[in-house]
Amino acid sequence: MSDLPSLQRRASICGKRDVEEVPFIELFGARLQGVVSSGSDPNRVYISWVAAGSLDYYCSTNNNRRCGGLGGSACKHIRQMVEEAAIQVGTERVARFLKLPDSPEHYAKTKGALVAALRGAEKSEPATAVFSRFLSYLRYCELAAPKQPAPEMAWFV
Numbered sequence: 122m123s124d125l126p127s128l129q130r131r132a133s134i135c136g137k138r139d140v141e142e143v144p145f146i147e148l149f150g151a152r153l154q155g156v157v158s159s160g161s162d163p164n165r166v167y168i169s170w171v172a173a174g175s176l177d178y179y180c181s182t183n184n185n186r187r188c189g190g191l192g193g194s195a196c197k198h199i200r201q202m203v204e205e206a207a208i209q210v211g212t213e214r215v216a217r218f219l220k221l222p223d224s225p226e227h228y229a230k231t232k233g234a235l236v237a238a239l240r241g242a243e244k245s246e247p248a249t250a251v252f253s254r255f256l257s258y259l260r261y262c263e264l265a266a267p268k269q270p271a272p273e274m275a276w277f278v
């Protein structure tokens with residue numbers, strides 16, 4: 122019984138949700154793309170992508186403002202996104218997907234090689250397509266699961 126206050130305190134700590142750094146990544150079309158939280162402004166996110174093959178890249182806010190970190194090389198958001206993708210799907214898969222010049226095993230073995238390989242050019246493009254995919258992904262996360270059987274799901278049984 123004496124543990125109760127500390128348990129309650131722990132529960133309230135768990136209830137506080139940290140803003141994740143990279144809430145969304147996907148390998149889609151011929152791009153690795155994602156949404157990266159701004160380190161300073163909780164209301165701002167960056168939309169980053171890297172194209173497979175050419176390794177061209179871009180990063181902008183959800184309001185299509187060019188990321189100030191772009192200056193002849195990939196910004197920290199792009200690097201964060203690539204690192205997060207390596208964690209989520211594996212370094213070799215990311216290397217293979219982006220068609221990097223060395224063997225996928227090389228990138229898996231050499232720390233920092235994946236990010237160092239991002240040598241494409243900046244290519245401006247509106248963030249809209251990636252951002253709307255992120256929003257629809259969020260919508261799925263927010264859907265309440267019905268307690269009753271859902272007849273539509275019978276297709277999958």
Ligand SMILES: [Zn+2]
Binds near residue numbers: 169180189197198
């Ligand atoms: Zn950026």
